[in-house]
Amino acid sequence: MSDILTCAHCGARNRVQTVPDAQVPVCARCGQPLPWLVTGTDATFTQDIRASVPVIVDFWAPWCGPCRVIAPALEALAQERAGTLKIVKVNVDDHPQAPGLHAVQGIPTLLVFQNGEVAGRQVGAVGLPELRAWLDRSVPAN
Numbered sequence: 001m002s003d004i005l006t007c008a009h010c011g012a013r014n015r016v017q018t019v020p021d022a023q024v025p026v027c028a029r030c031g032q033p034l035p036w037l038v039t040g041t042d043a044t045f046t047q048d049i050r051a052s053v054p055v056i057v058d059f060w061a062p063w064c065g066p067c068r069v070i071a072p073a074l075e076a077l078a079q080e081r082a083g084t085l086k087i088v089k090v091n092v093d094d095h096p097q098a099p100g101l102h103a104v105q106g107i108p109t110l111l112v113f114q115n116g117e118v119a120g121r122q123v124g125a126v127g128l129p130e131l132r133a134w135l136d137r138s139v140p141a142n
């Protein structure tokens with residue numbers, strides 16, 4: 001599945017399909033790393049969480065108020081950490097298997113994966129500063 005990633009530097013819209021291992025998506029126009037925020041699915045979840053950078057998975061649903069609160073903070077974090085972070089949004093109504101596998105009980109739940117392993121879990125809505133602190137606590141190497 002492909003996602004459109006908008007460059008934070010030049011505003012170019014980039015259609016991104018698969019990103020090779022050990023790479024991050026870069027803007028086709030200016031070469032800067034793109035804010036890497038994509039839509040995940042049950043069918044692609046194993047690949048979705050594979051990246052050379054930490055991957056935050058946001059388990060959410062359209063009817064969930066707190067999920068809508070956290071969404072802009074995640075988008076801002078994707079911009080701030082372009083090149084060092086991937087964010088995958090999984091709609092739990094459409095894709096119940098991935099949250100089931102990871103014992104997600106309520107939404108929003110954020111998991112951060114590093115090298116395919118869960119390195120941190122955040123349940124409930126938080127703002128950008130808390131999100132940033134949680135990420136840095138969970139994956140201190142980054």
Ligand SMILES: [Zn+2]
Nearest residue numbers: 007010027030
């Ligand atoms: Zn650009």
